[in-house]
Amino acid sequence: MTALLSLQSVSKRFRGLVAVDSVSFDVPEGAIFAVIGPNGAGKTTLFNLIAGAMAPDYGSIAFAGARIERMTADAVCRRGLARTFQLVRPFPGLSVEDNVVVGALLRERDVAAAREHALNLLRQLDLFEKRRQVASTLTLPDRKRLEVARALATGPRLLLLDEVMAGLRPTETDRMVETLKTLNRERGLTILLIEHVMRAVMALASRVLVLDHGTAIAQGAPEAVVRDPAVVQSYLGQSYLEAGAL
Amino acid sequence: MIARFFGGPSPRALLLLGALGAMLLVAPFVANDYLLTVLILILYFAYTGQAWNIMMGFAGQLSLGHAIYVGLGAYVAALLFTRYGIAPWIGLLAAIPVTVACGAVIGFLAFRFGVAGVYFAILTIAFAEFARIGFDHLDIVNASAGLFLPVAQYAHNDLWRLRGNPAMFYYVILAATVLAFILSRILMTSRIGYFWLAIREDEIAARAAGIDTFRYKMAAVMISAAVTAFAGVFYAFFYNNLFPEQVFNISRSIEIILGPVIGGVGTLFGPILGAFILTGLAETLNSAMLHFGFDLPGAKQVFYGICLLLVVLALPNGVWPWLARRLGVREGSR
Numbered sequence: 001m002t003a004l005l006s007l008q009s010v011s012k013r014f015r016g017l018v019a020v021d022s023v024s025f026d027v028p029e030g031a032i033f034a035v036i037g038p039n040g041a042g043k044t045t046l047f048n049l050i051a052g053a054m055a056p057d058y059g060s061i062a063f064a065g066a067r068i069e070r071m072t073a074d075a076v077c078r079r080g081l082a083r084t085f086q087l088v089r090p091f092p093g094l095s096v097e098d099n100v101v102v103g104a105l106l107r108e109r110d111v112a113a114a115r116e117h118a119l120n121l122l123r124q125l126d127l128f129e130k131r132r133q134v135a136s137t138l139t140l141p142d143r144k145r146l147e148v149a150r151a152l153a154t155g156p157r158l159l160l161l162d163e164v165m166a167g168l169r170p171t172e173t174d175r176m177v178e179t180l181k182t183l184n185r186e187r188g189l190t191i192l193l194i195e196h197v198m199r200a201v202m203a204l205a206s207r208v209l210v211l212d213h214g215t216a217i218a219q220g221a222p223e224a225v226v227r228d229p230a231v232v233q234s235y236l237g238q239s240y241l242e243a244g245a246l
Numbered sequence: 247m248i249a250r251f252f253g254g255p256s257p258r259a260l261l262l263l264g265a266l267g268a269m270l271l272v273a274p275f276v277a278n279d280y281l282l283t284v285l286i287l288i289l290y291f292a293y294t295g296q297a298w299n300i301m302m303g304f305a306g307q308l309s310l311g312h313a314i315y316v317g318l319g320a321y322v323a324a325l326l327f328t329r330y331g332i333a334p335w336i337g338l339l340a341a342i343p344v345t346v347a348c349g350a351v352i353g354f355l356a357f358r359f360g361v362a363g364v365y366f367a368i369l370t371i372a373f374a375e376f377a378r379i380g381f382d383h384l385d386i387v388n389a390s391a392g393l394f395l396p397v398a399q400y401a402h403n404d405l406w407r408l409r410g411n412p413a414m415f416y417y418v419i420l421a422a423t424v425l426a427f428i429l430s431r432i433l434m435t436s437r438i439g440y441f442w443l444a445i446r447e448d449e450i451a452a453r454a455a456g457i458d459t460f461r462y463k464m465a466a467v468m469i470s471a472a473v474t475a476f477a478g479v480f481y482a483f484f485y486n487n488l489f490p491e492q493v494f495n496i497s498r499s500i501e502i503i504l505g506p507v508i509g510g511v512g513t514l515f516g517p518i519l520g521a522f523i524l525t526g527l528a529e530t531l532n533s534a535m536l537h538f539g540f541d542l543p544g545a546k547q548v549f550y551g552i553c554l555l556l557v558v559l560a561l562p563n564g565v566w567p568w569l570a571r572r573l574g575v576r577e578g579s580r
Binding site: 051053072073074075077078082083085089090091092093094098101102103105106109111114150151153154 | 435436437440441443444446447448450451452453454455456457458459
């Protein structure tokens, strides 16, 4: 498999703090790739670097064969890399439907066709019944789903998900896992996710990267990574293994 | 076709709209000159309010200096007419590029260098003030002495040269207001309109959705400036005199935004409704005070201010969204 996304020695420093320290990894086309790690490990900064919200100080980011580390967020999205935000930001005053229509209009110039596309996505993400609701009135899990729907509407090749499972009930988590798996299987959508919910990570990811203090401390298949002593030490804790969560 | 255009309002709303349209069409036959002048003023503010609404209501970019586009449009057309006898409609074709270029400069400076929100609004004021002071010292436009259009008794209305009686001006501004409404409606329901709303709601999220926010904000400013240019041409030929101190004055800019604010920012009917409420209220107060011989300087302004305050307090989203619900019209939800 060829790498759809490839990071080489990517670093980002905020004054004295090295948020991301020379991180390198490849996300193969068609993979579901998870980034885990404790709070403050630099996961969201890493996402912001990939999505063009900020530029790295060092290193290169290649997506689908092109260097994107100096591109703006909108240009990155137009190349086929869509994201969600950890602190969700739907367009609050617009209806659920119009939120997704905005995303769909990126690839579809005709509003009616974009609406058609948006409604299909809303059905897929269980938001169809709430399509006329104003986005600011949605519950947090619904807003997270709406972010995923809007990101999907832009027609990405790679979807960046920043903690979309956080705050979801276990059944809702399973439902989201199913949706993402389906998208991955049926459309060949590559997914890169930041996640704390290990239940979702283990169910989804084919490959896991562990960040701690901005450094990649482990990388590999999920079953191997969660047994890595360094990962247990810094993030999962001994009780995770003992509880037999695997 | 018409029903689809208005997004399927109730028959009652359509009936109301039809009645209003008919009343506006026959107004010059029943109204006296005073009332007709008031109606022209109302429509003028309905027009400029819609132009401003494209920028602020749709794209969320607050301009407090829209007088600059009125003034530039007015001066370009008036200058071409007085110096070279060029008709105002041709003058408009020259005025539009000038106002668009001015909007492009303001937009470029602001959006390229991250001037946003209140600071953007201050930048628009600064430009309008700069124009006011600049024109005050610009000999080619007669500086502070003002520019005057020749006023003569015309045997008949000359629509091409915009010389004639109030009824002609009334129909011109009525047609312009209707055209501005249609343009607003087309923009709002098209791709660019959705992108503007997204930028208005959350610019960072809009960029994450792939929207080139710089480009679409520039488009909003330039389209709004182009639409406003005609208001300037109309102003020049209706009042026949132009003084930088008046036309570029910040109070002109404020007058433009009051209508949409009262009527409902970001709605289609809001700017029109707001203009009727505001100018109607002001003129009613005027006549009432004259009628009762109540001659207290400033009393009108105070009362006017109180009325506005009440409207804003009671209906913070404007009058139109409230009225739309009453009429069973869907527009105004965005």
